[in-house]
Amino acid sequence: FTPASRAVTESRMSPQPSTSNLGNDEDDFPLFEAFHEDDKVFDDDPDPRGWRESLRVVEVNTCRDINMPKHRTQAYDTEYLVIRRGQEFVLRVTFSRPVTPRDKFKLEFLIGASEPVSAPFSHRPGHVGSWLLLGITPQADTIVGKFRMYVTIVTTRGLQRTKRDPDTDCYILFNCWNSEDSVYYPDDEGRQEYVLSDVGAIYMGSKETLLSRDWVFGQFDRGILDACIYILDASRMPIRNRGDAIKMVRKGSALINSQDEDGVLVGNWSENFSGGTAPTLWTGSVNILLQYANTGSPVRYGQCWVFAGVFNTFLRCLGIPARVISNFNSAHDNNGNLKIELIFKSDGSADERNTHDSIWNYHCWNEVYMKRPDLPPRLSGWQVVDATPQETSDGLYRCGPASVLAIKEGQVGHSYDAPFIFAEVNSDVHYLTRDKYGNVISVYVDKTLVGRGLFTKHILADTPDEVTSTYKHPEGSPDEAKAMVTAQGFGLERDDGQVELGKDVDLVVEFQSKSDTAQTVKALVTCAVIFYTGVLSNRFKSEAVEITVPPNKSESPLSMRSDQKAQVDDSLAAERGLPAGPQPPAQGRGRFWTRRSGRAKREADAGALAAPQVSGIQAVGQDMFVNVSFVNTFTFPLHNITLAIEGPRTMTNRKRFYKYARPLPSGRACVLTRAWVCVSASSNLKPPSTGRNPSSRK
Template sequence: LPEFEPFDHADATPRANPGSPLVVQDVDLSKSMNIANHHTGMYITETLVVRRGDPIFLKLTFNRPVTAQDNFQVQFRIGQSTFSKVSSILFSGLVASGPWEASASEQQGALMLQVTPAPNAVVGRYRVVVAVALANGLQYTGPELQPSDTAFLESGHEEYVMNDSGVIWIGSLNSEYPRPWNYGQFEQGVLEACIYIMDKSQLPISDRGDPVKVVRMASAMINSQDDNGVLVGNWSEDFSMGKSPMFWTGSVQILQQYHSTGVPVSYAQCWVYAGVLNTFMRCLGLASRVITNFLSAHDNDGNLKTDLIFTSDMQPDSRHTRDSIWNYHCWNEVYLRRMDIPEEFSGWQVIDSTPQETSDGNYRCGPASVKAIKIGKVCFPFDGRFIFAEVNSDVLYHTRDRYGKLSLQKVDKKLIGQKLVTKSPHGNYQLDITLEYKYNEGKTWFSPSSVLRLGMSRDIYRLCIYHVSYLSPQGYVGRPLEAQLDIVNPSGSLLQTQVLVFVETTYYTGVRSHEVHKENYNLDLPANSSKTHNILTKKGHLTHREGT
């Protein structure tokens, strides 16, 4: 930006007071006052951080008192060169006009301005420029500020913007544990890193005032899959080219490293992606939290069912099974007012930066309304079908014969999404939010008409029923596993079946590790009868491996 910009020749009429020219001597951003009013004192940065929709106070000192004949502008500039966006407040004396609400008053020889950024103002790094109209051009001067955003912040949600540390729940159902995480959204360099991520995403300046577009961009940029974003995923056992996901305990080092090098940081798994995305959201003033879904389905083909395929001798058929079940999966929720869908579906929205499936050509997910997911309205943007399946899909067990024909063996309607939790706003303990995503099993959760309209029929299957009860305490790594298998024939006729008991260790993503125990036998069950079978693994078969 030049210090002086001449008027066009076609518009050379003097616009300034013909007397002594007005000269800016000082632009005071009134940091102490604005930081207190905007609750941004926790950011460790030299730049003033403000929030949209709240007034900013600026103190201008000129070489003389401002008169009604004086014309000057206060410009809020974001972006560079021809791609910049300018919000200009024009002052004719003390009278203001422009896209943002503003006023001016004289105070001890200076001019105190009050400017309120629009609630939909672009989020990013601004320069504050004062442009004084002289006889033949504009004279520029000014510092900079950094707007943040509360978006749609309701009472009681301060935890989800202001708390810079917390815990993320990982593990397996009934053996979960909290993993501490330092979000550090106010730490030095984090705000700058978040702005760098937005710049690198090439999200148009004009779209940075739309929270839906910002969070959708962030869900793509936190992973490196398409756009050299922040984190490289790794679910193998080889982390020699970086750091194990278990190494990270917070977002600050990751974001600082990415900002300083521009190179994706290695390595991450779902809780790391969720932790860093949470930092990005809170740093920009968007209320957000990390969610853990225990027994989370990965529906690869979008049919709202989890299809697990076995060979004819009941071995897991990894080659033909595309869907999977994760012991747990972490994602984020962000609190937004959705203007692109019915207002009733505003509130908590799911976003997920773990690269699982593409959405509109990129590895990203959401935002999708939690309320819409609960009632099965998966037609709204974005990615509602995929998220619905993560928490509410049926699990179908098939056998595949040598010719590729599938035979359905069992359907489990209760396995997926048994428990969804987040950190309580009152401390580092669990808040169970399962019923925010789904109704209790067996309750009608949408009408037959909506089933037909959305193509989401859940078939009724008539098969034998079985249940596994764990008799030994869970979480005892390395000790024998004792379980009880109860098989029930609810039909009125004899059931001839083959029973395969297969125990193996898996990674939390559902990827198989190694076999622990196996039994195979035939069983005849009379009508309306049941059979109990005890399972006991050998001592030493269950060994701990990181990530399993």
């Protein structure tokens, strides 16, 4: 779009930038706007028929059936036209009489309360009688949002506009198919997955045991596009900045969490989710975004994968290629020195009061694909953005966009927030102990624990795709050392088996002496349930041992089996891991090593959740029946169980609560079964883009 005529723009100039897109549905202009004397149009051959016989607009048809398939937007459940910038769309305008070369008219588009812009157009083949088919191509950097449209006839006296008609409104989105757009993606499979796919998977657990949580992004569901624009309006983001992909994702990163500006989601990492929904019960983004848009109040509650899932919906809905990344053993380095310092007391127990850094069992963030005109060209491509409120950036809780390649190469001096992300995947873990005099002593440094693996959903397949090599070079390689030295130049400093819930833990502690004399060791072995963020929940085993290890020998003085009931907390709502192992340091002379065990499977796998069974007529406009079964496979009862199910554009989030599920009696499982009836699909709904069944989640 290009600027409108001076007569129009001068009359609409505002001293304050417009920040509201959806709140301007009133009449924008008078139907007739007289020219000023110096703008008067002089016609050597004025129309002798006069004003009443001049050209009038009878109808404007947005040609949705033609435009939306070509723009790949037909999946949006809306009655309005949805198009992508940088690509031509057509309008059919019917006039009161055939148009002659003497007739002058133009198309005007308005977004928010800002000045209108005139759109150049071309006459397309298909002129029949009094209607014309017009072709319009928005520029590749056009503002993204909802536009109002007018056809304006230029007469000798002034401008005669069509009446405000909501049916001619249109949405303009980013266009990853256009090479001139800042979010251009180079191949069609990637566009299909990262923009058009409305369901996906988010990975949890550990690198050794990847656990997949299905997530309904639902970016095409009714009301979601308006909800995403509402988020931008709520942040008071100037409309003139909404064509800039960098500013859009940075603002979105801040507004998906409610830490600063009453954004979408309230974070909660406690065990108390009263007054809201436990994060594990969300099955998709749709209910969250619609609730926020309808109430204007933050939705309770979310954790990292919920923030990432909702942010992914926001990005894909606006046309920005995006995917969810899971980083296993993700460091939260509070002072940015590439050291995760875990402090232990002299008896070997954790010093929680003085330990400020943490390691998350996993952490989820997003990547967006875009050009970075503010960086060297090679640093364009995938960029990290994170909506989970961890640290502030320019005064708000947000993170990114930061170039993934820059992080891999240690080029952390570039915008935005690259040092924090670099530390999340590259920090060293320092085990420290405080002696009886208060001195802090380093006992052991683990250089490989953090950033063990990064995964996302594979393109067009329901399998994980490891992307660790895009973030970091192989541990110990010359390239990895070079990247670390590069990062230090920007001010950064650098100095197992599986456990399953409901099953006994066999823990063997081995001490190895590399001394030529016998050594006496005193150690404290502690087992605790922790949140996936590394925060301790409760300790269920603590045992002190003392052993003399012969010269150059190994001894295993402790073999412990934990009580299975102690491993499971009263509520299975929180995501947790279960580390078990000796807490450093081991007291005594000589050099000893300790090793921590792996993580437990998360509580969501505390039973068998069968794939939903769909019956009935699977067709648009027909009811379907969905049957979900959950089996308690433990040998102890489960309490407070919620079954939830959701399907993109077929079923909103439904829940059913059960107070109790019996344990396995005599080899037989307790089965909880619930049948739902899908909401009847309206005739204008399109089938899900992937054809997958509705996803369910305990």
